Amino acid sequence: MLESYLPPQPIDPQGLPVQNAVAVYLLELDQSTDHQTQQRYLPLLAAVELANWKKIRPLQRQWQYLQSRVLQRLVLGAYADADPRGLTFHRDTWGRPLLADQVALHFSLSHCASHVALAVGSDPVLGIDVETVVPVRGSFMHIARQFFHPDDMAQLLTLPDELRYGRFLEQWTLKEAYLKALGLGMHKPMADCCFERTPAGLIVANDRAPVPGRTAPTAFVAQRRMRGCQLALAYRHGRPVRFRYLTSDIALPWQDTG
Numbered sequence: 001m002l003e004s005y006l007p008p009q010p011i012d013p014q015g016l017p018v019q020n021a022v023a024v025y026l027l028e029l030d031q032s033t034d035h036q037t038q039q040r041y042l043p044l045l046a047a048v049e050l051a052n053w054k055k056i057r058p059l060q061r062q063w064q065y066l067q068s069r070v071l072q073r074l075v076l077g078a079y080a081d082a083d084p085r086g087l088t089f090h091r092d093t094w095g096r097p098l099l100a101d102q103v104a105l106h107f108s109l110s111h112c113a114s115h116v117a118l119a120v121g122s123d124p125v126l127g128i129d130v131e132t133v134v135p136v137r138g139s140f141m142h143i144a145r146q147f148f149h150p151d152d153m154a155q156l157l158t159l160p161d162e163l164r165y166g167r168f169l170e171q172w173t174l175k176e177a178y179l180k181a182l183g184l185g186m187h188k189p190m191a192d193c194c195f196e197r198t199p200a201g202l203i204v205a206n207d208r209a210p211v212p213g214r215t216a217p218t219a220f221v222a223q224r225r226m227r228g229c230q231l232a233l234a235y236r237h238g239r240p241v242r243f244r245y246l247t248s249d250i251a252l253p254w255q256d257t258g
Helices: 035-044 047-055 059-080 139-147 150-158 161-182
Strands: 022-028 089-091 097-099 106-111 115-121 127-132 193-197 203-207 219-225 229-235 241-246 255-257
Touching (some): 022 059, 047 059, 059 106, 106 161, 115 127, 115 229, 127 161, 150 193, 161 229, 219 241
Parallel strands (some): 106 127
Antiparallel strands (some): 022 115, 089 097, 193 203, 219 229, 241 255
């Protein structure tokens, strides 16, 4: 069975109809490269994915890429009721990946050193980002100065030292998710958008340079998830969000968010 490629029963599309909802699969990556498992995974990849996989270095990143593409194919294959090995992907004029012949099924994929996050929904306004939470290094402020708006930097600098890294990660992942949901990716500067939390904890976006003709996300999730990763999701209001967390040996039940 194809499901044996990942943890037991990780894919349950029947339990969550994708229409007017968002399903998020968060997979904790297996860090130990198993040659036998790798050889089982490779046949699921298309020729272009296999070519990309071969070029990736170091080998640990190659292994991460492989796991992310296997998760994407198995989950989307289940939702599309199709053989995951036969799925065809293409990109629109902005480079956003789309699933061929599935106009009502949309997705967003992100992976970092420790996790893969995949969001699936029926609305194209959908973006996800995940980043590994690492021991705090001073270099994160240098990265913020490169990509953030001066007003964002001013907010960071008003925070105590111990809170800055967490705020940086939240802003970074929200910006990435927002740009993906717009369908523009890095064609639009990160500095254009920023986020604030209301007293009730609701995340509100401010786009300093809205793009005419593009539908912006209006709902956001930003959370520090299990085992050290920061995740952000951008979508449109009115769609329930459910999470499923996967590891190499367990698949936790769906968790509601919202």
